[in-house]
Amino acid sequence: MTAKNYIAIDLGATSGRVILATYDGRKLGMETIHRFPTPLINVNGRYFWNIYSIYDDIVKGLTIVGQRGVKVESIGVDTWGVDFACVAKDGTLCGLPRSYRDPYTDGAPEAFFKKMPREELYRRTGIQIMNFNSVFQLYAQHKEKSSALDHAKKILFMPDAISYLLSGKAVCEYTILSTSALMNPVKKKLDSDILEACHVKKRRFPSVVFPGKKIGRLNEALAASTGLGQVAVVAVAGHDTASAVAAVPAASERFAYLSSGTWSLMGIETKDPVIDDRMYEENFTNEGGVGGTTRLLKNITGMWLLEQCMAKWRSEGRDYSYEEVHAMASSCPKCTRFIDPNDPSFSAPQDMPAAIRNYCEAHCLDVPQDDAHFVRLIYDSLAAKYAEVLAFLRTVAPFDIEVLHIIGGGSRNSLLCQLTADACGITVVAGPAEGTALGNVMIQAGLSRGQLAKSIETTTYYPRV
Numbered sequence: 001m002t003a004k005n006y007i008a009i010d011l012g013a014t015s016g017r018v019i020l021a022t023y024d025g026r027k028l029g030m031e032t033i034h035r036f037p038t039p040l041i042n043v044n045g046r047y048f049w050n051i052y053s054i055y056d057d058i059v060k061g062l063t064i065v066g067q068r069g070v071k072v073e074s075i076g077v078d079t080w081g082v083d084f085a086c087v088a089k090d091g092t093l094c095g096l097p098r099s100y101r102d103p104y105t106d107g108a109p110e111a112f113f114k115k116m117p118r119e120e121l122y123r124r125t126g127i128q129i130m131n132f133n134s135v136f137q138l139y140a141q142h143k144e145k146s147s148a149l150d151h152a153k154k155i156l157f158m159p160d161a162i163s164y165l166l167s168g169k170a171v172c173e174y175t176i177l178s179t180s181a182l183m184n185p186v187k188k189k190l191d192s193d194i195l196e197a198c199h200v201k202k203r204r205f206p207s208v209v210f211p212g213k214k215i216g217r218l219n220e221a222l223a224a225s226t227g228l229g230q231v232a233v234v235a236v237a238g239h240d241t242a243s244a245v246a247a248v249p250a251a252s253e254r255f256a257y258l259s260s261g262t263w264s265l266m267g268i269e270t271k272d273p274v275i276d277d278r279m280y281e282e283n284f285t286n287e288g289g290v291g292g293t294t295r296l297l298k299n300i301t302g303m304w305l306l307e308q309c310m311a312k313w314r315s316e317g318r319d320y321s322y323e324e325v326h327a328m329a330s331s332c333p334k335c336t337r338f339i340d341p342n343d344p345s346f347s348a349p350q351d352m353p354a355a356i357r358n359y360c361e362a363h364c365l366d367v368p369q370d371d372a373h374f375v376r377l378i379y380d381s382l383a384a385k386y387a388e389v390l391a392f393l394r395t396v397a398p399f400d401i402e403v404l405h406i407i408g409g410g411s412r413n414s415l416l417c418q419l420t421a422d423a424c425g426i427t428v429v430a431g432p433a434e435g436t437a438l439g440n441v442m443i444q445a446g447l448s449r450g451q452l453a454k455s456i457e458t459t460t461y462y463p464r465v
Contacts, residue, residue, distance in 0.1 A: 005072045007065060007231075008440040009058055009162065011038055011079040012240065013262045014307065016054060018061025019434075020070070021441040028441060028455040030434060034061030040099055047103075047348075048096035049158070051085060055165050059226065066227025075166065075218065076236035076444045077159045078243045078436055080263075081179030081287075082134045085161035086152035087170065094148035097158065100132035101348045104144065108136040111143070115197040119280065124191050126275040126286030127181040128299055131344075134180035138198040155204045159238030167233040169216035170206040176238035177208060178288035185273040185286050185294065211237045211246075211290050211443045236443040237290050241265050241297075243439030244407050246290040247432060249453040254402045256393055258386060258420070259435070260410025262304045264341075266389045267297025268397050282392060290443065296396075298389045301341040303410060305378045308352035313371060320371070326415050328372035329379050337365050338381035379416050383423040390424045404428050407435035414459070421461040431458035 003024040010017050018034045036057035039050040065072065086094035098104070109131050113121070118129060127133060134157075141149040156164055157176040164170050177183050177190070182198075184191050188208065195202050209215070217223070217230040237243040244259045259265040273286040273294045287295045310320060320328070339346075339359050349355035353374055360367045368374040394401055404426050406417055411430035421428040432438055442452045 004445065005070050006441045006444045007062065007072055007075040008236075008437040008444075009061075009075065009077040010240065010437045010440060011054065011077070011158070011162070013040075013080045014038060016057065017437070018058060018065070019437045019441075020065055020072075021437070023441070023445050023447070026454065028438065028445075028447070028452065030437060030441070033064050036060075040101065041096075045103075047099040047101050049083065049099055051093065051097055051161065051165075055162070058162065058166075059222065062222070062226040062228060069227075072228055072231045074214075074232040074234045074444045076234045076440045077162045077166075078236055078238055078240045078440050079158040079162070079176070081157075081176060081239050081241070082132055082137070084134060084137070084155050084157045086148040087154040087156060087161075087164070088151050089153045091168075093161075094151050097161065098137060098141070100137070103348065105131045105136045105140045108140040108143070109133075112136060112139045112197065116194065121181065121194065122280045123275060124194060125181045125183060126185050126273045126279070127179070128283045128285035129181075130299065135182055135194060135198060138182075138200050142199045149200075152204060154206060155200070156206070157238065160206070160235075163215050163233050163235065166218055166222060167216035168219045169233070171209045171213070171215050171235055172206045173213075173235045173238035174208055174210045175242035175288040175290070178286075179239055185275075185288070188288070209235050211235060211242075212446070234444050236440045239287065240436045242287065242289055242295065243437075243443070244435035245269065245295055245439070246442055246449070247435040247439035247452055247456070248405045248407060248449070249429075249432070249456045249458060250403075250405060250449070252402075254399045256390060256397075256401045256404050258404060258406045258410075259408045260302055260406050260413075260416075261408040262302055262307065264300040264302030264382065264386070264410070265297050266300060266386060266393070267295050268393055268401065269293045270296050270398065274396065278396070290439070296393075299342075300382070300385055300389065301346055302382065305341060305346060305352060305356070305382075306375065308349070309356075309371075309374055309378070312351055312353055318371065322413075325371075325375045326413065329375040330415055332372050332376035335377050335380040338384045339363075339365070339377060341378075341381055341385050379419055382416065383419040386420050387423040387425075390426065401426070406430045407432060409433055411435075411459075414461075417459070417461045418464070421463045425463050427463070428461040429458050430461065432456045
């Protein structure tokens with residue numbers, strides 16, 4: 001067959017990429033055309049995503065592809081979950097989207113639960129209760145009388161907002177909506193009672209579409225300026241984890257997955273949502289997957305801990321590469337007691353090493369004495385948390401979990417992969433590192449998991465006794 005080209009716009013909470021993918025009928029090749037930061041800016045104590053900077057970098061990447069004269073079949077966008085943009089009546093954005101790292105949701109869940117009890121919200125949505133869920137962001141913005149929300153004709157989740165800027169067409173993609181705690185996961189529709197409790201009208205959200213749906217085409221101005229022409233814009237699995245899980249090169253359904261990046265998301269695929277008292281107590285989440293599956297998973301703070309430590313050390317003149325920090329951790333003995341990566345104190349501290357030090361002191365743990373011991377403590381703590389979550393998943397999975405697939409950037413971290421295999425007592429298959437982008441393109445091209453697996457290289461780690 002004639003090779004076909006696709007563009008994946010893959011936006012993470014720290015960086016984004018424009019990727020050109022080519023499928024020749026046998027293998028899928030990918031080239032990162034443009035990599036850029038996804039700026040989080042602090043304005044008077046409020047945290048925003050600089051969506052215009054992100055958009056400008058996306059256009060730069062598209063233009064590079066256009067200048068090559070490559071014929072592109074379609075473009076798809078995936079991002080992190082929960083955050084959203086407000087669109088005014090005239091079609092422009094109502095300011096910058098707020099970030100889930102913004103502390104404006106502190107106390108919002110407790111206030112919301114006076115209108116709808118915590119147990120009922122979970123029963124209706126099956127979504128892990130976290131203070132930055134979209135439902136609490138909407139409620140907090142209403143309480144602070146947000147002018148952006150007040151003037152919003154449409155509310156678009158981040159991948160839908162980027163697709164809107166590219167095409168002028170507004171949709172609400174299913175997998176990204178499923179992260180919000182606004183959706184009934186059985187009916188796959190917005191819950192009117194939850195929206196009413198947030199003081200938001202249901203009509204502000206566009207129609208729900210599913211992965212693979214054509215949204216529209218690149219608008220005329222971009223079609224001309226980038227040189228791409230009016231390429232189709234397709235709704236992929238807009239939530240980056242949903243795209244990544246779609247690309248897991250599993251030989252059977254008997255696996256668990258760990259999407260490892262700034263966040264770690266560990267779970268299994270199930271046919272239907274699992275919403276019961278036990279899931280509620282363990283605070284597990286039911287998110288939408290490709291092909292109508294449910295991703296039963298736990299959100300775990302991931303490499304954010306290390307990224308923020310490295311940023312602090314860099315500001316102090318110690319600019320380590322990832323290879324250097326891995327070597328540093330390897331030189332330290334295994335930790336026997338751990339921090340909880342999901343502790344609220346690690347959400348958005350100004351000084352991550354100080355936050356870890358304070359946690360250790362408060363919990364009578366040995367305080368790391370140098371940078372190497374900080375890294376080792378983070379790695380061992382993540383591995384221990386993964387083992388804890390996997391142990392629970394094994395008690396609820398409708399099948400025996402035989403292998404753990406690690407996908408995303410963390411799959412390149414050989415030390416953490418081995419520590420995870422050791423802690424979990426399970427075979428770990430690491431790769432692909434570019435799972436999100438692969439899943440993004442897989443949906444655009446209409447490929448199956450089996451077809452995609454031919455393009456993926458993996459590394460296997462066995463638990464050491």
